[in-house]
Amino acid sequence: MKRFWGFVIKEFKHIFRDYRTMIILFGMPVAQILIFGFVITNDIKDAEIAVLDHSKDQTTHEIVNKLTASGYFILKDNLESEKEIEPTFQSGKIKQVIIFGNDFGKKLVSEGSADIQIIADASDPNTANLLVNYTSAIIRDYTMSLNAEKTMNATIVPEVRMLFNQSLDGAYMFIPGIIALILILVSAMMTSITIAREKEMGTMEVLLISPLRPTHIIMGKVAPYIVIAFINAITVIFMGFFVFKVPLEGSLALLLIESLLYIFMSLSLGIFISTKSNSQQVAMFISMFALMLPTVLLSGFIFPIENMPGWLQAITYIMPPRYFIDIVKNILLKGTGLAFVWKETLAILGFTVLFIALSVKNFKIRLE
């Protein structure tokens, strides 16, 4: 045991003495969450919209006036038919089209509800999401004022369609994504690099020719990163909560346990990568291509999986971050418990077992 702790202490010294590692380990999470956070919370001003009004009655006029008076929107165009919607978007300037159904005002009075459709250009999903939220809020506002005036119980239910990006999941999407990205980078990339460094420097040879067992070497290498990755997870969750007001609907304990499991999975992946790379450079490249890109591109972090072609969707099933992002979204935003995420949890557990098995199979007690 003394040997093992001697090893862990040495690893901590490596980490704390290299200021570049320290910056990556502790600065990256904060920097990423701030960058993503502020990119997404851009404010909207003077967004150009078009209206397709099949009713052209007083109610629809009032709603349009309310929208333009808000300062967020400028009415650029009045459309005559559905056919014009597509070309309007393609011209590029119009960000949103609002469609009022037939006899909007009448229906609202007679049936207590009326149809309104909001179509947004979600090729820029964040802007689209904000525009839709603002529009919905203004319409809700108007409905409430109607109810107050005429003491009637009318509701307008906007039907929202996100063009080009039908399943925008919400602006908080980036928090689960960042947790997934940071944990996998810290755990997998850093461990694989640090093991590869021992090989590159020739120190691994001496470690092998010593009474240290392979488990000592591997556990000694990963132990510090369990601690650091866990601190990172907590940092990101708390920054999301306090700085960006991400709700924490579900159990914090469950979230932390799931994070820990994901950290273990990433560490075992890191060890596996290190068994396949003999230099820090190789470890770095494998980590970048095997971890960073898939996590960003194929996990649903930025691009929704549902919009990918079928074969690409199939590939996402072998991306561990995909499952973790689902879990975090469920716990953070929907407040669901283990009963709803056990499948994903099991998937991550499966990956952990797989990577450990591969690492054990590949770890060499000799040089070949």
Next chain:
Amino acid sequence: MKPVIAENISKHFKSTAALQHISFEVDKAEIFGLIGPDGAGKTTLFRILNTLLIPTEGTASVLGQDTIRDYKYIRHHVGYMPGRFSLYEDLSVEENLNFYATIFQTSIEENYSLIEKIYKQIEAFKDRKAGNLSGGMKQKLALSCALIHKPKLLFLDEPTTGVDAVSRKEFWSMLKDLKQHGITILVSTPYMDEAEQCDRVALMQSGHIMDIDKPAGIVSKFNHRLFAVYPENIYEALQLLKTSPITHTAQIFGQSIHWVPKENFSEAEILNFMHSNNLNYKVDSPNIEDCFMEMM
């Protein structure tokens, strides 16, 4: 029981043969040198003996144990200094030594007597990071680390490469000290002149051992006459000697040419040849380098 016995060891990496039919034995408390250029197979041979590689063919026993079956025992009882200094550059001198002591479940105090002479020379810098040490100091630290668990056998893979002449000299005298402690030392080097520092040497070239003997024994086997020629213009004289029918070999050696005439020419013929070409020369004794080349 001899500390190292290698029997008919061969090692292939894919299609290239790194070692071919190597057999040798090392006696207890002997400084045994593997002398040969880069690519001769020295490092591969070391790695087979210290259990890091498995030979394609042949067997080896180290400290009386089989290198494949009993690798754990061997790993506990040998010290190893790889070609590149196996130090953690971001740890201080003392931290490096402490770390290696810990993984061998010992402490600096316990074995201080063995490393004292060596470590004393760098102890003044014990808080300095290993990366900021000079080549000679790194070498002393690496040797201290390799000795911290009192190994019975020491593997030193090119310990003097990249180290200045003064440190090299000091290093060899340290090894002689360790020998007095009964430690067997296997050392490799590309420098022919270091052969003289060993008790016995194996001359290696392209995966073969060409000869094993005491340094003096190797030199005594050189069965040609060797002359050192001191010409005005070395290059011109070299061309002349190379094309002469008398010449067996002619090579630049420092400021002279080491010239070996063919056996069937008499002293008088040689004298005559030298005079007619206006060359100064004297009989010289061959060194290990000359012997090495004659065997290649």
Next chain:
Amino acid sequence: MATQEKIIHVRDLVKKFGNFTANDHLNFDVYKGDIYGFLGANGAGKTTAIKILCGLSYPTSGTVEVAGLNIYKERENIKKDIGYMSQKFSLYEQLTVQENIRFYGGIYGLKKKELNEAGNHMIETLQLQNERHKIVGDLPLGWKQKLAFSIAIMHNPCIVFLDEPTGGVDPKTRRQFWELIYQAADRGITVFVTTHYMDEAEYCQRLSIMVDGRIEALGKPEDLKNEHAAGSMEEVFIKLARKQKETS
């Protein structure tokens, strides 16, 4: 062979990094056709001095002329007139022998005809006819070394700088390599060898030994050995380094 024409002329060369003096008033001349050894332990200041001579950095003070050119004013011209080879070689391992020759010939602005002639001549003298289209990475160390040297002098530079050129090769290859160096010197190319291997030093015609930023000895190997009553350059070096240790 050496003449009296100065190829390198250094007077009072000082290079400081902050408070640290890497080169402390260096004075030496290298003559045309000389094989000049620039010796010193690691950290003695050799690399700093070579960078200045090759036009890669400026001295803090002092006069430095290389190939008759002032290093303050004519750095770019100096670069055209020097060759350089380090122990790690500058050959592209993934290119063939022929491709490496073409590439470097192109860099030094050799015309196509010159390049073909020089390339063929080089391959012939090195006896690489069968290896012409082989990947350089697959050649033995000694061959790479000879090829790297030949490429470094392909453009007939005034002077070639060799940085620890023969570490780790077998004695036969090393002696053949020095034969190439002597051949180049015979052609009038000045050879400037830096090394901390004292056995390499024995091959130089004149040399200087640097200790802690200063040149502590300069002259022919024979003279230096006599002066210090030493049997080899290694002993001379050890004596100088010890002396330095005692006084500092």
